[in-house]
Amino acid sequence: MSAIYNFNAGPAILPAPVLERAQRELRDYQGRGMSILEMSHRSPEYEAINTEAAERLKRLLGVGEEYHVLFLQGGASMQFAMLPLNFLPPGASADYILTGAWAEKAFEEAGRVGQARVAASTAETGYRNIPLQADLVLDPHAAYVHITSNETIQGVQWHTWPAVGDTPLVADMSSDILSRPLETQRFALIYAGAQKNLGPAGVTIVVIRDDFLRRASSNLPVMLRYATHAKNRSLYNTPPVFAVYMVNLVLAWIDEQGGLAAIAERNRRKAATLYRVIDESSGFYRGYAAPEHRSLMNVTFRLPDETLEKRFVAEATAQGMAGLAGHRSVGGIRASIYNAMGQDGCDALAAFMTDFMRRNG
Ligand SMILES: *Cc1c(COP(=O)(O)O)cnc(C)c1O
Numbered sequence: 001m002s003a004i005y006n007f008n009a010g011p012a013i014l015p016a017p018v019l020e021r022a023q024r025e026l027r028d029y030q031g032r033g034m035s036i037l038e039m040s041h042r043s044p045e046y047e048a049i050n051t052e053a054a055e056r057l058k059r060l061l062g063v064g065e066e067y068h069v070l071f072l073q074g075g076a077s078m079q080f081a082m083l084p085l086n087f088l089p090p091g092a093s094a095d096y097i098l099t100g101a102w103a104e105k106a107f108e109e110a111g112r113v114g115q116a117r118v119a120a121s122t123a124e125t126g127y128r129n130i131p132l133q134a135d136l137v138l139d140p141h142a143a144y145v146h147i148t149s150n151e152t153i154q155g156v157q158w159h160t161w162p163a164v165g166d167t168p169l170v171a172d173m174s175s176d177i178l179s180r181p182l183e184t185q186r187f188a189l190i191y192a193g194a195q196k197n198l199g200p201a202g203v204t205i206v207v208i209r210d211d212f213l214r215r216a217s218s219n220l221p222v223m224l225r226y227a228t229h230a231k232n233r234s235l236y237n238t239p240p241v242f243a244v245y246m247v248n249l250v251l252a253w254i255d256e257q258g259g260l261a262a263i264a265e266r267n268r269r270k271a272a273t274l275y276r277v278i279d280e281s282s283g284f285y286r287g288y289a290a291p292e293h294r295s296l297m298n299v300t301f302r303l304p305d306e307t308l309e310k311r312f313v314a315e316a317t318a319q320g321m322a323g324l325a326g327h328r329s330v331g332g333i334r335a336s337i338y339n340a341m342g343q344d345g346c347d348a349l350a351a352f353m354t355d356f357m358r359r360n361g
Pocket of ligand 1: 077151174193
């Protein structure tokens with residue numbers, strides 16, 4: 001096996017032991033002589049996976065029966081529509097806090113369904129920071145407040161949650177779910193595409209509080225109602241069985257690492273390794289995000305010019321560091337260092353950055 005450090009933004013790195021286990025079990029799942037890919041989603045084997053994955057998620061999130069865990073399809077992008085379809089009836093309005101490209105997309109989609117309002121936006125700074133509490137202009141009657149906990153493209157992250165009073169708080173956590181302990185009780189609904197921090201593409205996790213669920217519109221096609229999937233424990237129709245199986249293995253891996261507190265400590269150290277090189281580079285590397293709002297998952301930075309940025313990516317690729325080009329909309333460099341990336345990958349990248357600067361600075 002060649003040693004590649006995978007800094008892709010998503011689909012992204014998965015823990016090696018998880019891939020190896022999936023490979024071992026692929027042809028013959030638990031002595032059944034067939035793959036989990038080939039079994040009925042009504043089989044006891046898949047039932048067990050479905051239940052175990054939901055229970056592991058609840059335990060890691062520190063919640064009980066008052067929350068439902070759903071395994072849906074359509075990605076986080078489907079949630080941009082499904083959320084307002086369920087919770088934004090005619091006459092109501094929802095508050096969106098705009099912190100980057102993904103929050104913008106969620107807001108635009110809500111506007112196609114109903115009335116969405118901007119409660120705060122950092123667009124003027126190019127989405128380099130998260131709004132301060134004092135900058136939020138919240139509507140006390142809003143159906144919900146929507147935030148994006150980590151902006152995967154710009155590389156900014158909420159480090160303290162906004163106070164929103166009694167309004168239900170909803171978060172797109174696609175790129176930082178289970179990267180740190182979470183006060184889950186603060187949230188009425190959390191959604192996340194699995195392909196950043198939880199597993200492969202194809203399944204979207206929704207965690208929804210029961211009292212919020214009960215407010216949802218029932219005047220919708222059955223597949224678009226959260227209630228359908230909650231009532232049927234994500235088995236109303238054929239779920240993405242292999243993706244849920246993989247998520248379950250990743251959740252077990254998180255437990256083996258010592259849970260979210262241990263994962264968070266690792267993530268802080270990994271990010272600090274890269275941000276230190278940026279901060280000590282005398283301006284050769286310029287971090288995109290304001291330091292106090294830097295993401296621990298997506299480290300975004302620029303070099304003095306685009307020619308150097310291209311050379312940086314090419315040389316890093318040649319040295320086995322993949323996926324470092326920034327998103328096409330913002331350019332620069334982006335190192336995505338999700339849970340499955342080890343300290344060794346960040347050390348290797350930091351050493352490369354220091355060497356590259358010495359040769360080109
Ligand atoms: C990747 C991403 C999305 C889009 O996810 P899809 O599963 O491709 O729809 C939405 N929000 C955030 C924060 C993301 O990182």
